[in-house]
Amino acid sequence: RKEVEQDPGPFNVPEGATVAFNCTYSNSASQSFFWYRQDCRKEPKLLMSVYSSGNEDGRFTAQLNRASQYISLLIRDSKLSDSATYLCVGPVTGGGNKLTFGTGTQLKVEL
Amino acid sequence: NAGVTQTPKFQVLKTGQSMTLQCAQDMNHNSMYWYRQDPGMGLRLIYYSASEGTTDKGEVPNGYNVSRLNKREFSLRLESAAPSQTSVYFCASSVQEEVYGYTFGSGTRLTVV
Numbered sequence: 001r002k003e004v005e006q007d008p009g010p011f012n013v014p015e016g017a018t019v020a021f022n023c024t025y026s027n028s029a030s031q032s033f034f035w036y037r038q039d040c041r042k043e044p045k046l047l048m049s050v051y052s053s054g055n056e057d058g059r060f061t062a063q064l065n066r067a068s069q070y071i072s073l074l075i076r077d078s079k080l081s082d083s084a085t086y087l088c089v090g091p092v093t094g095g096g097n098k099l100t101f102g103t104g105t106q107l108k109v110e111l
Numbered sequence: 112n113a114g115v116t117q118t119p120k121f122q123v124l125k126t127g128q129s130m131t132l133q134c135a136q137d138m139n140h141n142s143m144y145w146y147r148q149d150p151g152m153g154l155r156l157i158y159y160s161a162s163e164g165t166t167d168k169g170e171v172p173n174g175y176n177v178s179r180l181n182k183r184e185f186s187l188r189l190e191s192a193a194p195s196q197t198s199v200y201f202c203a204s205s206v207q208e209e210v211y212g213y214t215f216g217s218g219t220r221l222t223v224v
Binding site: 031032034036042043044045046049087089091096097098099101102103104 | 142144151152153154156159161169201205207208209210211212213214215216217218
């Protein structure tokens with residue numbers, strides 16, 4: 001089983017919609033996670049960190065649910081420019097400081 | 112403010128040829144990583160270096176070697192390229208992974224024919 005798992009999508013939403021992605025993780029001891037954004041044919045870029053208290057940055061909110069072992073990313077008022085693949089990232093179990101990446105959830109925001 | 116710089120950006124190799132992918136970071140990060148990304152497979156760790164002078168295998172090291180030349184530079188070498196190594200290669204670095212995550216380079220698109 002992968003350490004972090006995501007629904008690959010695609011999620012097709014109209015501009016202005018609210019969309020949420022979830023990512024499940026297997027190691028209950030994991031404490032810090034990240035959401036990365038990856039545009040087509042580009043490198044992944046850090047979008048947000050996710051800690052136990054959650055995190056909010058403008059239209060983006062990330063939360064950690066320890067009881068059910070998942071993290072979420074909520075995007076409000078979607079823009080065309082939000083179209084990308086969103087990668088869930090967590091620590092490797094027993095892997096020192098290494099991080100492991102989900103395969104990504106594709107978001108397409110349409111007019 | 113260059114961050115992580117990878118060269119080359121594109122490369123086509125013939126089966127059996129060798130090449131070295133270069134990566135340099137100017138952020139004084141201790142840790143550096145090499146990943147490959149294939150459709151449907153996500154990012155897979157090839158090799159990493161926790162600090163200058165150390166390197167360790169990741170989950171897909173076969174067919175690759177690495178050199179941590181100094182704190183700034185971490186190169187990936189393909190000694191005898193195979194079509195299965197056609198992929199996009201990303202170098203990344205970090206100062207404190209659990210707090211700041213990774214910073215990635217822009218990638219190298221490699222095709223082996």
